[in-house]
Amino acid sequence: MEDCIFCKIINGQIPSNKVYEDEDLLAFEDVNPVAPTHVVIIPKKHIETLNDIQEEDAGVLASLLLRAQSIATEKEIAEDGYRIVLNCMPGAGQSVYHIHFHLLGGRIFHWPPG
Amino acid sequence: MEDCIFCKIINGQIPSNKVYEDEDLLAFEDVNPVAPTHVVIIPKKHIETLNDIQEEDAGVLASLLLRAQSIATEKEIAEDGYRIVLNCMPGAGQSVYHIHFHLLGGRIFHWPPG
Numbered sequence: 415m416e417d418c419i420f421c422k423i424i425n426g427q428i429p430s431n432k433v434y435e436d437e438d439l440l441a442f443e444d445v446n447p448v449a450p451t452h453v454v455i456i457p458k459k460h461i462e463t464l465n466d467i468q469e470e471d472a473g474v475l476a477s478l479l480l481r482a483q484s485i486a487t488e489k490e491i492a493e494d495g496y497r498i499v500l501n502c503m504p505g506a507g508q509s510v511y512h513i514h515f516h517l518l519g520g521r522i523f524h525w526p527p528g
Numbered sequence: 529m530e531d532c533i534f535c536k537i538i539n540g541q542i543p544s545n546k547v548y549e550d551e552d553l554l555a556f557e558d559v560n561p562v563a564p565t566h567v568v569i570i571p572k573k574h575i576e577t578l579n580d581i582q583e584e585d586a587g588v589l590a591s592l593l594l595r596a597q598s599i600a601t602e603k604e605i606a607e608d609g610y611r612i613v614l615n616c617m618p619g620a621g622q623s624v625y626h627i628h629f630h631l632l633g634g635r636i637f638h639w640p641p642g
Contacts, residue, residue, distance in 0.1 A: 448640035464597050465606050472590035479589045479614075483578050486616070492579050495619030499641045500593075502600070505609025506637050518641070523620050526562035527613045527632070527642035 415460045420512035424458050438474065439481055441517075450520025451489045451496070455482055462511045464502040482517045491519030499527065529574045534626035538572050552588065553595055555631075564634025565603045565610070569596055576625040578616040596631045605633030613641065 415421050422428040423442060430442035433453050444452040457474045461467060467475065479498065486492040496519035501508040507528070529535050536542040537556060544556035547567050558566040571588045575581060581589065593612065600606040610633035615622040621642070 464593065464612070465600075467594065467597060469594060472594050473587075475593045476586035476590040479578065480581065480583060480586050483581060486579075491619075493617060495615070495617030495622065497620040497641065498578070498614040498616070500612040501609070501637070502612070503607060503609030505605075505633070505635070506611040507639050508609065516641070519619070521619070523615070524642040525621050527611065527630070528638040528640065 415512070418460060418512050419510050420454075420456050420514065421460055424456075433485055434481060439477060441481060441485055444516065449518040449523075451486075451491050451518065453482075453485055453489075453517040454514050455485070455517060456512060456514045461513045463508065463513060464500060467513070478515050482515055485517060486519060489519060495519065495523070497523045497527065529626075532574055532626050533624050534568075534570050534628065535574055538570075547599055548595060553591060555595060555599055558630065563632040563637075565600075565605050565632065567596075567599055567603075567631040568628050569599070569631060570626060570628045575627045577622065577627060578614060581627070592629050596629055599631060600633060603633065609633065609637070611637045611641070 423430045432442050434441040441455040455478050486496045499516040537544045546556050548555040555569040569592050600610045613630040
């Protein structure tokens with residue numbers, strides 16, 4: 415999608431600090447981190463929101479979360495703790511309409527979550 | 529697991545306001561809601577944290593998120609927006625050691641997410 419910032423990160427038009435990449439997924443440091451570890455994990459397939467995920471695409475959700483788990487281990491935040499957040503649509507604060515999980519760690523998190 | 533609050537909710541020892549139930553999943557209203565819609569979605573299988581999910585169990589993550597999506601539609605928060613949060617381990621604020629997603633909607637959410 416030509417106007418999607420995350421698609422531009424995927425194809426290299428916009429630089430990013432990559433944390434992980436494979437055929438289907440990309441993870442990179444958030445440019446406006448709100449925690450010492452703040453990684454954005456996305457599918458390479460352009461899917462706008464969680465509302466747009468069909469049952470046949472659901473495997474990508476599992477892949478994204480398993481990748482969050484392994485990045486948390488690599489970043490050494492798995493034992494102290496990490497929060498995973500997905501925002502869907504404007505009221506939740508979704509800012510880029512390419513589905514993504516935020517992986518946040520390295521500090522204490524409070525409740526409510528925003 | 530005999531000391532797990534969520535397992536007790538699953539087996540009916542502790543009452544809950546159920547939102548959805550099938551063979552594998554249960555969703556119920558959070559007893560301490562932090563948003564007009566605040567549903568907790570859990571697998572019936574006792575898995576303590578996201579750190580404990582193995583690749584063969586990953587399908588349950590996709591099922592939980594697809595269910596969050598359909599509950600959001602039923603609760604009429606899908607278009608305005610909803611936030612999904614998973615806390616893993618104490619630093620993130622995980623309070624019950626039975627993996628669960630929080631589905632939050634019905635208000636504006638702020639950033640950072642706690």
